[in-house]
Amino acid sequence: MVSLGPAKPTFYCVINKNKNANLTHGLNPSQRGTHGRPQPLALRHEALPACSGESRESPPHRSLLHLQPFRPPPLQSTCSKFIIVQVLCLSSCKFIRMSILNKRKKPEPKPGGGGLVESDRVVLNVIKSKKEMAIWTRDLKKETNLPDPIINKCLKNLQALGLIKEVAHVQMKGRKHYIAAEFEPSKEITGGSWYVDGNLDTAFIDQLKDLCLKIIRKLKVATADGVYDFFKTNRLTNTDCTSQQISEILRSMVLDNMIIDVTSTGLGEYHSIPIGKLCYRCPPAGDLSQGPITGAMVSIPCGVCPRIRQCTPDGLISPSTCVYYTKWLDF
Amino acid sequence: MVSPHGIKLAVHLISTYFGDLVSKVCECLLRKGTLSLAQVIRYTELGKQKVSDALLVLIQHNCAQSFTIQQPGGFGEAPKIVTQYMALHDNIIHHMRFPKFLAIVSDEFGQECMEIFEGLLQHGRLSLNQILDRHKDKHRAIVTSGENSTAANVVHENFNKLAQARYIERCHAHEPFLAPEEGDTPAKKRTARSKMGDVPQTLEARALAAAAPMESIRFLVEADTWSNATLDDDSKKNHTTEIVGEKRKQDCLEPIPNKEILWRVNFEEFVRLLRHKCCVSHVTTRMDNVVGIVLSAIFDASRREETKVKMENTVPLPMNTIFEEAMKSEEGRSLTLERVRASLVQLGCELPTLGIDETYSVDLKKIIDQAQAQEVESIVLKKYGREAYRIFRLLSESERLYETDKISSTTFVEKKDALKILFQLWKDDFLHMERLGNEAQKSDILLWKLNKRSLWEQILDDMYHAALNLKLRLVHELEQAKVILRVLKGKTLGDEVLQKRKRVGDKWKVLESSLMILDDAIMLFHDF
Incomplete structure (x- = not known):
């Protein structure tokens, strides 16, 4: 926390700058001597409400961080004391005038985080620390220990500066997640290559499935690599597909019974494929995806009846009073 | 253990064919297991005569089997011999399949054989003489007395055909005696190894094994013929005047002086045949016609060598035998050796590295498993939709636990939808679910698994x-x-x-x- 660097809350900078201009000839408080008196500190306390309302809302640790010891050089005589009082009076007037100006004119944050306020910086650091895993706003609040309005403001600022971005979490769509601009969200967040904005890209998947089916029909028997090579050589899609993606598509097509997976025998149609290698082909009886023709149970109402467990010969639901049967036998 | 609706269906079938009284006794046996006559009377609350009549009907139609066991007597009493009765659920359900069995016989051997076979189905068990009498009764109007002997010869010939095809067999022994098992005697202790090694056979299985005729005489007609030939004409005449049903009752109730050999339908052979048909049909649909032809040829060539119905693998056959058998069929005539070999590979056979001893055995269990899975998948597809079908197929591939995220990503189903489907399948007992606590995410990870055995049941x-x-x-x-x-x-x-x-x-x-x-x-x- 101490290593925040040169950027400090604006109002403190203003105060110090003004006071330093008169009292310490532009030296930073940290650069001044170790002897100190309580007067300047009292002055600072008087000046604080005029600087900004934000300062009172700042958490104690932040105040501690910025209330650097302010120790003016030791005074030698009463004359010099008088001069100093005059100077201070003048300077305080000037300070008030300038602080009003400063309040109106908010300093523009510089790109790269140079002009960020402290809370922005804290929030940004926490977000950055999560790298490609992104962070949920609730977790951000816990980690930074900042109130909601400040966090929201910070997030807005940081987003406006292009330092962070919002990402959709594939599994928790209702929760806002933020990630630093320099990172790409991880697979856990996006759901992998098949997801766009947290939603499954079904159109793309279906398109790939169709293409794969056409390729397998054309090639008759093909391995996953064979299908991928076909894709590459013929440039069938605008988007780039990886070999892994093609394998995943083929696997899902097997589960869909659109194609079947077989092991190459090296004979006949498999002559170009090494023996024992997994390859894909279309089912001989055409598209099996509509389910087996011989499904005995599905051809009768009881096979898919949602009330089969409640059905008894003499019960309220029975085969003689069954509406599904009546509908089925209505010809 | 028979499933609840299996029992209900069996009871309904018995009730339709033999009436409520017999069905009540049958239900009692199916629900309570093997019982003695006294126990059946107690449970059914029927009269002794009625219960014994019902049991006789069930035995006559091969729906029940009786056997005797030795039970220890009371204090100071000698052990008693008690007759027990058990219902044969499979045989009861086979009654529903009689039209199928008839069609098979009719297709293979024609009308006359079918008539003999029909008689056996109708009456449960008949001797050759009874079959002849039945034939005479049926064709009395057509056949003149001079043609009687010729007709008898034809019936005899047809009967022989059926026995040779193993469609009919000699009846099981009526009341075999089961000697007490070695394990029952306290004097001889079983060693740990013997306990672990062999699974103890149930009493019912032992009774069936004891009742079954020896394999060498199971389909033997000659002995029957010879014994029948010695029968007097008088006895034959007596039989002809009686109604078959009446005589059957007498057979059961009274001891038969010249013990005739009774025959019945061999259900096992039909089940085997239908199993073969199912396998051939499945591979033809899943692969191609040639594979179906080759598998069919393997079944034809090894028909006599199969020892039980649920054979996991076909009998190993040399390549030449398979090829010759395949060539016998009309569709298989154009096949080449190489094509047959490729089909065998498609069936999952491994090509031998040395070409000297080229024998093949097909994994039938795998084919049956696939056919069963296909049936269940079709139910899932129709009942729960395409996405559920995909998820179910993934889970049925390997019976292990899958995480929801993994299921969702592999099947391209949104996690929310996948979870909904999985819960629905779980609710209907299609899946097994396990929760895994996750402290870090403060939520449970859900794991899903398909338990094939319980689901199939x-x-x-x-x-x-x-x-x-x-x-x-x-x-x-x-x-x-x-x-x-x-x-x-x-x-x-x-x-x-x-x-x-x-x-x-x-x-x-x-x-x-x-x-x-x-x-x-x-x-x-x-x-x-």
């Missing part, structure tokens, strides 16, 4: 339930039609009435054919 029970429902609906429809027909009796039939009749006929056809198809699926899950 449940599906079979549902199938029995569906079959019972089809039967009951058929009864209901006919009952409704009866009312319509009774009203219209004696009147001229108008177009409207004819149309109604046609509609009833159509309904009957649909229900019956659906039952036959469903029965194939029941056999797939239970008998294959």
Whole structure:
């Protein structure tokens, strides 16, 4: 926390700058001597409400961080004391005038985080620390220990500066997640290559499935690599597909019974494929995806009846009073 | 252990064929297991005569088996010999398949053989003489006395054909005695190894094994013929005057002086045949015709060598035998050796590295498993939709636990939808779910698994339930039609009435054919 660097809350900078201009000839408080008196500190306390309302809302640790010891050089005589009082009076007037100006004119944050306020910086650091895993706003609040309005403001600022971005979490769509601009969200967040904005890209998947089916029909028997090579050589899609993606598509097509997976025998149609290698082909009886023709149970109402467990010969639901049967036998 | 709806269906079948009394006794045996006569009387609360009559009917029709065991007597009493009765659930359900069995015999051997076979199905068990008498009764009007001997020869010949094809067999022993097992005697302690090594056979299985005729005489007709030949003409005449049913009763109740050999239908052979057909049909659909031809050829070539119905692998056969058998069929004539070999590889056979001893054995269990999975998948597809079908197929590939995220990503189903589907399948007992606590995410990880064994049992029970429902609906429809027909009796039939009749006929056809198809699926899950 101490290593925040040169950027400090604006109002403190203003105060110090003004006071330093008169009292310490532009030296930073940290650069001044170790002897100190309580007067300047009292002055600072008087000046604080005029600087900004934000300062009172700042958490104690932040105040501690910025209330650097302010120790003016030791005074030698009463004359010099008088001069100093005059100077201070003048300077305080000037300070008030300038602080009003400063309040109106908010300093523009510089790109790269140079002009960020402290809370922005804290929030940004926490977000950055999560790298490609992104962070949920609730977790951000816990980690930074900042109130909601400040966090929201910070997030807005940081987003406006292009330092962070919002990402959709594939599994928790209702929760806002933020990630630093320099990172790409991880697979856990996006759901992998098949997801766009947290939603499954079904159109793309279906398109790939169709293409794969056409390729397998054309090639008759093909391995996953064979299908991928076909894709590459013929440039069938605008988007780039990886070999892994093609394998995943083929696997899902097997589960869909659109194609079947077989092991190459090296004979006949498999002559170009090494023996024992997994390859894909279309089912001989055409598209099996509509389910087996011989499904005995599905051809009768009881096979898919949602009330089969409640059905008894003499019960309220029975085969003689069954509406599904009546509908089925209505010809 | 028979499933609840399996018992209900069996009881319904017995009730339809033999009446309520017999079905009550049968239900008692199916639900309570093996019982003595006294126990059956106690449980059914029926009279002794009625119970024994019902048991005799069940035994006559091969739906029950009796056997005697030795039970220890009371204090100071000698051990008692008690007759026990057990219901044969499989045989009861086979009654539903009689039209299929008849069609097989009719296709293979023609009408005359079918008549003999039909007699055996109707009466449960018959001797050769009874079959001859039945034939005479049936063809009395057509056949003159001079042609009697020729007709008898033809019947005998046909009977021989059926026995050779193993479609009929000698009946099991009526009341085999089961000696106490070695383990029962306290003097001889079983070693730990013997306890672990062999699974103890159930009493019922031991009784069936003891009752079964020796394999060498199971299909032997000669001995029967010779013994029958010694019978006097008088006894033959006596038999002809009696009604078959009456005589059957006498056979059961009274000891037969010249013990005739009784024959019955060999259900096992039909189940085997239908299992072969199912396998061939499955590989033909899944692969191609040639594979079906080759598998069929393997079955034909090894038909005699199969020792049990549920053979996991076919009998190993040399390449030449398979090829020759395949060439016998019309479709297989154009096949080359290389094509047959490729088909065998498609069936999962491994090519031998050395070409000297080229024998092949096909994994039938795998084919049956695939066919069963296909049936269940079709239910999932129709009931829960395409995405559920994909998820189910993923889980059925390997019976292990899958995480929801993994399922969702592999099947391309949104996690929310996947979770919904999985919960639905779990609710209907299709899946097993396990929760895994996750402290970091403060939420449970859900793992899903398909337990094939329990699911398959449940599906079979549902199938029995569906079959019972089809039967009951058929009864209901006919009952409704009866009312319509009774009203219209004696009147001229108008177009409207004819149309109604046609509609009833159509309904009957649909229900019956659906039952036959469903029965194939029941056999797939239970008998294959």
